[in-house]
Amino acid sequence: MGSVTLRDETVETPPSLSTGSTEEGPVPPLQSFISAKGGCILSAALAKALQQGWARRRGEAGQCLELGVRGQGAPGRRGRDAWGRYSGSVRRATANSSAAWLVQFYSSWCGHCIGYAPTWRALAADVRDWAAAIRVAALDCAEEKNQEACRTYDIHFYPTFRYFKAFTKDFTTGENFKGPDRELQTVRQTMINFLQNHTDGNRPPACPSLDPIRPSDVLSLIEKRGDRYVAVLLEDDSSYVGREVILDLIPYERIEVKRALGSDTAFLQKLGVPSLPSCYLIHPNGSHGSVSVGKPLRSFFSSYLRSLPGVRKKPSSLPGRPSREESSEAVVWRDFDRSKLYTADLESGLHHLLRVELAAHRSLAGAELKTLKDFVTVLAKLFPGRPPVRKLLEMLQEWLASLPLDRIPYDAVLDLVNNKMRISGISLTNRVEWVGCQGSRPGLRGYSCSLWELFHTLTVGAGAHPEALDGTGLEDDPQAVLQTIRRYVHVFFGCKECGEHFEEMAKESIDSVKTPDQAILWLWKKHNLVNSRLAGHPSEDPKFPKVPWPSPDLCPACHEEIKGLGTWNEGQVLLFLKQHYSRDNLVDTHSADLGGPGEGAPAPGEKQEGSRAPPEQPPADHGAESLRPPSLLPPRPRLSERSQPGLDLPLGSRAGGEGRRGAEAAAAFLGMGFSSLDMSLCVLLYVASSLFLMVMYFFFRVRSKRWKVKHHHPSV
Incomplete structure (x- = not known):
C-alpha cells in the first residue's frame, strides 16, 4: 500500500433558509447586501449566494x-x-x-x-x-x-x-x-x-495494542506455548522503535509483536538483555531468548522478524490495484517571445486567484475582508488587461466598497466573478492557458509565474499612473501597492512557507521604499532573491532555470562590469521593467479565445473589446533611449463614460457632438454594464411589487372596517 x-x-x-440562521451564524438581512449601484440584479445574485454560501x-x-x-x-x-x-x-x-x-x-x-x-x-x-x-x-x-x-x-x-x-x-x-x-x-x-489517541471503541481492529505490557505479562508469555512467534521489543519510554515494528508486522501471520519498557534493571538482567532497544523472541516450541541483530534499529528488527520460518504475509484485504493507467495530461508546447507579456498568463492567473485561491475561504471578515477590498481596488485601478476583465474588476471593487458589512460569504463574490446574472460587457476566462508562463511539464511555473507577473504590472502601473489610485485611500503612498501585495501574500497565498519567506523579506527592507520607482525595484530585487533561493529546487523548471533576471540577452544595458565584477545598472533595469510590464508590451494573440462559452464568457455574438494582435515591431534595443517609460494603461474613464455593448462606438473613436452626448447619456442610464432588458425587468418587478402591496393594503383596510361594524354595534 x-x-x-x-x-x-x-x-x-x-x-x-427557513430558520433564518445557518451553521455559520445568523443570515444577514438581504437588504444589507444590496448595492445601491447594483440594484435588483446584484440583490438577486446575493440572494442566490445566501442560499449557496451561508x-x-x-x-x-x-x-x-x-x-x-x-x-x-x-x-x-x-x-x-x-x-x-x-x-x-x-x-x-x-x-x-x-x-x-x-x-x-x-x-x-x-x-x-x-x-x-x-x-x-x-x-x-x-x-x-x-x-x-x-x-x-x-x-x-x-x-x-x-x-x-x-x-x-x-x-x-x-x-x-x-x-x-x-x-x-x-x-x-x-x-x-x-x-x-x-x-x-x-x-x-x-x-x-x-x-x-483512538479509544477502544474506535480503534482500527487491525491495529494491535501499542501500549507497553508489564514485566509480569512478559514472563507469562514465556511460560505459554502457542502456534506463533511472540516478539517483545524492550525499549525506553521515549522510543518509537517498538511501536513502529508492531505496525510493520501487521500484515504478517504467525507472529505477534508487543513492547515493554526496560525501566526494571533486574528484569532486564533476568532476560539477559544487554542494552535497549532489544528484541526478546519466544518461539512456538517454547524456546526463547534475546535476538542478535546488526544494529538496534527498526529496519533490522522488522527484517529479522519477517524472515522467521513460517512467517508470511497475509492475503491482502485492501482494495486491489487495477491495471496501470498513465496520466493522460500532456504538455503541448507553444513557442512564445520571452520579451513579451501575455494576456493569457495574467487572466489565467487572475482566474485562479479569484476562483480558487480566494474561494478557499468560505467567508471573509475583519483583516481578511479589508485585504480583499484593498487588493481588488489595486487590481481594478491598475490591471492592464482587456476591457471586459477591467470592467468586471471595477464592478467588483465598487460592489465591495458599497457593502456596509463586516462579514461576507465568498460565494457572493464568486457569483459576480462568474457573471451569474449574464451582465453584458464583463467576463473573465474560466480556462487556464499558459503562454509565457507555461512549464515543460504539469505543475511547473504556471500560477506562481503569473502571480509574479501580476505583482510587477501593478507596481509598474502605480508608478506610471499614480492618479489611478486617487480617492481610494491608497494614493500618495509609494508603498501602498507593495503593502497590499504583502498583505495578500500573507493572508491568502496558498503556499504558507512561501508567504512566510515573503513576509520576512518585507520586514527587512520594505520600509526603505520612498518612491514608486523604488517600489518597482524592490519587488524586482526580491523576485531575484527568491529565484536564487529556489535554484536547484525540485520546483525549478529545467527549461527555465532560475537565474538572475533580466538576462543579458534580454537586456544588455542592464548588465555591466565594474573592476571586473558583474553588477546591475539599476537605472537601466528600471527602464526595462517599466517597458516590459507596460500595457504596450502586453500581447493578446494567445488569448483571443479566452472568453469562450461558459461562466464568465460574453453573450453569444457579443464582440470582445481589447482582443487584438499587436503590430509587428522590430526587436527592442535595450539601450537608454529605447527604454523610456511608456504608458502602461490608456486613460481610465468612469464606467458611465465607457462604451456599452450594442452602442457600436469604440472607446477611441468618440468625438464631440450629439452622437457622443447621446451615447454617454445611454451609458449613464444603463450603468454598471446592465442592458435595457435588465433595467426593464427591474422596472417591471418594481411595478408588480407596488401593485401587489396596494391590493393587499386595500384588502386589509376593507376587512378591518367590516370587523369594526360587526363587533362594535350599540348595546341594547
Whole structure:
C-alpha cells in the first residue's frame, strides 16, 4: 500500500433558509447586501449566494472522485509511477473507515509542495505495511474537480495534513498535524501518536495494542506455548522503535509483536538483555531468548522478524490495484517571445486567484475582508488587461466598497466573478492557458509565474499612473501597492512557507521604499532573491532555470562590469521593467479565445473589446533611449463614460457632438454594464411589487372596517 491520491468533486446540497440562521451564524438581512449601484440584479445574485454560501450544510455533500493508489510516485510523473485508479471520495474513504487516514491537501503549483513530494513518497513507501491501521492519501486542490472538496475541508494553505480517525460517522474536517516539522520521522511518529489517541471503541481492529505490557505479562508469555512467534521489543519510554515494528508486522501471520519498557534493571538482567532497544523472541516450541541483530534499529528488527520460518504475509484485504493507467495530461508546447507579456498568463492567473485561491475561504471578515477590498481596488485601478476583465474588476471593487458589512460569504463574490446574472460587457476566462508562463511539464511555473507577473504590472502601473489610485485611500503612498501585495501574500497565498519567506523579506527592507520607482525595484530585487533561493529546487523548471533576471540577452544595458565584477545598472533595469510590464508590451494573440462559452464568457455574438494582435515591431534595443517609460494603461474613464455593448462606438473613436452626448447619456442610464432588458425587468418587478402591496393594503383596510361594524354595534 502506497499513498493514495484523492480527486474530489463536491455536489452542493439543497439550501434551506427557513430558520433564518445557518451553521455559520445568523443570515444577514438581504437588504444589507444590496448595492445601491447594483440594484435588483446584484440583490438577486446575493440572494442566490445566501442560499449557496451561508446555508450550505458542510459535510452532507455527495462527492464523486477518483482515488489513485500509488507506490512511490507523485501526480503527473509519467513513466515513473505505477498508478491504479478507482472511484471513491474523501468523504466515503474516511467515513466509518476501519482504518485511520492521514490526508495531505496540496497544490501542484506550490513550490514547497513540489519540494516536499519526495519526502511524502518516501513516507508512503515506508508505512505501506501500516495500511490496515492507518492509510496515507493526497488530494490536489489545484485540480478544478477538487476545489469544492478543499473548501469543504477548510483548506487555506498548502500543504495541509489532516488526520481522520477510524469509524468516524459524522462529518469532520479532521485533526490538524501538530508536529514541530514535516520530516519523515516526525510525521511517522505523529501517525503513531494519532493511533494511540483512538479509544477502544474506535480503534482500527487491525491495529494491535501499542501500549507497553508489564514485566509480569512478559514472563507469562514465556511460560505459554502457542502456534506463533511472540516478539517483545524492550525499549525506553521515549522510543518509537517498538511501536513502529508492531505496525510493520501487521500484515504478517504467525507472529505477534508487543513492547515493554526496560525501566526494571533486574528484569532486564533476568532476560539477559544487554542494552535497549532489544528484541526478546519466544518461539512456538517454547524456546526463547534475546535476538542478535546488526544494529538496534527498526529496519533490522522488522527484517529479522519477517524472515522467521513460517512467517508470511497475509492475503491482502485492501482494495486491489487495477491495471496501470498513465496520466493522460500532456504538455503541448507553444513557442512564445520571452520579451513579451501575455494576456493569457495574467487572466489565467487572475482566474485562479479569484476562483480558487480566494474561494478557499468560505467567508471573509475583519483583516481578511479589508485585504480583499484593498487588493481588488489595486487590481481594478491598475490591471492592464482587456476591457471586459477591467470592467468586471471595477464592478467588483465598487460592489465591495458599497457593502456596509463586516462579514461576507465568498460565494457572493464568486457569483459576480462568474457573471451569474449574464451582465453584458464583463467576463473573465474560466480556462487556464499558459503562454509565457507555461512549464515543460504539469505543475511547473504556471500560477506562481503569473502571480509574479501580476505583482510587477501593478507596481509598474502605480508608478506610471499614480492618479489611478486617487480617492481610494491608497494614493500618495509609494508603498501602498507593495503593502497590499504583502498583505495578500500573507493572508491568502496558498503556499504558507512561501508567504512566510515573503513576509520576512518585507520586514527587512520594505520600509526603505520612498518612491514608486523604488517600489518597482524592490519587488524586482526580491523576485531575484527568491529565484536564487529556489535554484536547484525540485520546483525549478529545467527549461527555465532560475537565474538572475533580466538576462543579458534580454537586456544588455542592464548588465555591466565594474573592476571586473558583474553588477546591475539599476537605472537601466528600471527602464526595462517599466517597458516590459507596460500595457504596450502586453500581447493578446494567445488569448483571443479566452472568453469562450461558459461562466464568465460574453453573450453569444457579443464582440470582445481589447482582443487584438499587436503590430509587428522590430526587436527592442535595450539601450537608454529605447527604454523610456511608456504608458502602461490608456486613460481610465468612469464606467458611465465607457462604451456599452450594442452602442457600436469604440472607446477611441468618440468625438464631440450629439452622437457622443447621446451615447454617454445611454451609458449613464444603463450603468454598471446592465442592458435595457435588465433595467426593464427591474422596472417591471418594481411595478408588480407596488401593485401587489396596494391590493393587499386595500384588502386589509376593507376587512378591518367590516370587523369594526360587526363587533362594535350599540348595546341594547
